[in-house]
Amino acid sequence: MTNPYEEHLPKCNANYQSLTPLSFLERAATVFADRPAIIHGQTQLTYNEFWQRSKRLASALTQFNITPGDTVSAMMSNTPAMLICHHGIPMCGAVLHAINTRLDAEAIALQLDHADTKILVVDREFSEVAEQAVKRASVTPLIIDYDDPDYPDDAPKPKGPLIGLSEWEDVLATGDPDFIWRRPPDEWDAITLNYTSGTTGVPKGVVYHHRACALMAYNNTIHANMSQHSVYLWSLPMFHCNGWCYPWTLALTGSTHICLRWVRAAEMYRLIAKHKVTHLCGAPIVMSVLLNADDSEKQSFEQSVNFNVAAAPPPESVLAAMYDAGFMVTHVYGLTEVYGPAVVNVWQEEWDHLGRSERAIKQARQGVSYAGLERLDVMDPNTMKSVPRDGSTLGEIMMSGNIVMKGYLKNKAATDAAFQGGYFHTGDLAVIHPDGYVQIKDRSKDIIISGGENISSIDVENILFQHPDVASCAVVGKPDDKWGETPIAFVELHAGRTATADDLNAHCRANLAGFQCPRQIIIEDIPKTSTGKVEKFKLRDLAKQL
């Protein structure tokens, strides 16, 4: 029997359009035409100007023979040009590849070749390393220099040379502001490419599509509680999961981007106070910068500021200090493969009545799914069965839904492996609590198995963090003939603090089971990736040599 709801009711232009976040900027150019879209130093762009300049870029790229599916790479700080790249590049069907600006020439060259970059837009802050990268690469991209007129005088690095044949402003001048942008024929079409920084192994090119970025814009707005004319400070690098999709998110509410070339306390406090910033995001290091600022660097502000932190659970002392400083911290969790945050620690009203440390325990958990992530679960990766919601049974965090990547570029094997069994395998080991909140216990490769007992390196690190002198720490396994592995701790102290390994050892003994305690505690600098992640594989090598 035919289903009458499927007869003569096809999709057509009137009732179906590809989802894309680009349409949000188009709308904002009408609804919020004269509102400030971007503020950067002395520069201010309205939403209409943002839109016009994005169309100019798209138009200019087509004049350079860029066609749909071509890669345009950008090595840029958080500037108006980078926001324009997020819109203008996909507006002509090209794919934006945002390069981690902390990488060296060799790593960048690998990416340019893998992405088959046709054009490279380079901020003069990075022109030297970019030039070296292009020399090493097999591809020969056309280079566009971005010479930021608001480059701060006190930047730690002077502007590098012009290395391209074209300059940003000249390119935009050739573009047509009335360019008819290309809505993707299929919302599944790629919009950006992001290489995983990875703590081990070879970077993989994560492909984002238009549909998910549009959904992320809705989800960020709702889950970060943005409202009309919020003000967003760019403390999170835009090359990091496309700034968690916030370059597209703000257009929905006509909110304002406050650019920031690099993270430093005085400038952040100045911008927060001056522009009445309501939202910012970042890794825990950004909180440290704000909290450890000199009094001379701080400025008071009246608004409450939402801080979305990812990468590590915020410790109680940091949460309390941030609250006292005027920031409401929300812990989010995600990976490059899920467009940034896909899990959020939603605040529950009954937590209002908890003491400080009980609150911190609740907030340290990664949380619950974004509405756009259809399924979040903790499973046994062998059986693909959910673990019980008991807060103790370890499993792997699995995700499925519309904000999971399209896959890895030119890497079918890795894509298939990541999506085995119909779920994205995060590689993060976690428990799920009775209230449905997920809590990470370790990366699957970071679990330490000692005498048959699983030791969560995060559990040990959390205890070390509770010691007031500890600024940073990482625990890894060292091969051991008798036990299989034994835990070794690497610790950085706060400036001026004096705890010894023995002090820390006593602290661990007082708070952990014997088998969990580190066999050795080493106080020294901890190697980190360009995005601030601890490089545990290097620590494992060090541990082996002990």
Next chain:
Amino acid sequence: MTNPYEEHLPKCNANYQSLTPLSFLERAATVFADRPAIIHGQTQLTYNEFWQRSKRLASALTQFNITPGDTVSAMMSNTPAMLICHHGIPMCGAVLHAINTRLDAEAIALQLDHADTKILVVDREFSEVAEQAVKRASVTPLIIDYDDPDYPDDAPKPKGPLIGLSEWEDVLATGDPDFIWRRPPDEWDAITLNYTSGTTGVPKGVVYHHRACALMAYNNTIHANMSQHSVYLWSLPMFHCNGWCYPWTLALTGSTHICLRWVRAAEMYRLIAKHKVTHLCGAPIVMSVLLNADDSEKQSFEQSVNFNVAAAPPPESVLAAMYDAGFMVTHVYGLTEVYGPAVVNVWQEEWDHLGRSERAIKQARQGVSYAGLERLDVMDPNTMKSVPRDGSTLGEIMMSGNIVMKGYLKNKAATDAAFQGGYFHTGDLAVIHPDGYVQIKDRSKDIIISGGENISSIDVENILFQHPDVASCAVVGKPDDKWGETPIAFVELHAGRTATADDLNAHCRANLAGFQCPRQIIIEDIPKTSTGKVEKFKLRDLAKQL
């Protein structure tokens, strides 16, 4: 050349799921499990209970052999059961047909037959008319009686008889709370059916799909500025465009539904004060009820309440009175074919500085598109070219995008006509202002052409409304041998007011061009549809007979 971004990157379960608003309730059952989802009289359901009961309904329907594509009709007031119908019916793949409870048996019978209703859920408030409707209909639906335990003692109508073989609670008891709900295989699948009330002609069955209802939930949340734990009062009938998709919207923010069987001032004020209501929606009549309440019916409340009003531009005096009473009014515009509001009068900060009447002029305009409506424009329907943004050139409002209906059920001709040229033709005549805000001047069939001049009946009505004695008015054309048509006004006065036709005529002469002034002004009751729309076709018949 192949596009590498399209190679080996297919959709799979891990990264693609059909969009559906049902997943928002599933998520809320975890994130907001014990929060109040629905409050109705003495009844309170948590989000987990709401979810369990929806799954029970879906399960029970499958036991009645309901299969995907079957229609389940519901003739219900704004109760918990109706909210459960919005979720449980589509959870098994069936389509919810919400019946306008103000219709007569004949009109309902026509809908039951056209929809091929398999099951009819009936609130005892409507069992008599429903019974007559089923007798008249060719289809023989199974009837489920809903006997509301919170039926108010002071209801204007006592409960009618039980007319079915099953009762709601018994049906739910047979359902499995662990039923595995059916995510639609295709997000384009139908979720609900809504017959247009129409001011003329035969009702058409507008088909809604899962994708658009999910997008509407995001859009309502953002455009109505809902945040976590908002409180929504059900003054808008859920049979009206599925309550503008709010039955699904609230789950995103864990907000609370406050049910309301019928609109009356004392109960609304009581609920607003008691439950700290933050949002409500409705036609202008709801504002009148609130504003014209006796002092004994009013209660004070501290929160600011957002009121989204549709159907007619709110006059200045009403806006001011509502503001004084604690309500922030936002004017929205839509049609059944676009899921309720698709256009919103976004407030602009510079309006803060305007005087009361200048503000009202800005707010009276229909506004700008929802983010989910990809294109909103005013066009010449013959050439399909946009009219200039001059605030004066008349055209027809055209829409295209993801929140436009799937089409009309079993009515290919009407669907094709509505979507001609790739746009949904609203039939509303409007101008577009330089700031991009759309303002309706008339329904295309309501324009009056007199001596070759177009007279906008809305322009004339707006002037009549400015007279303090006028409560309601409607202007139509009367055939005239000399002029083609001449305008005739029908007016209802506020209780106790005494303006005469001559007084109103003088008011028109003072404020309109001569050719725009009504030739006759008739003070009498104005016929309205069950949803409160003026029946201009009846007035045209009356005018002819004058």
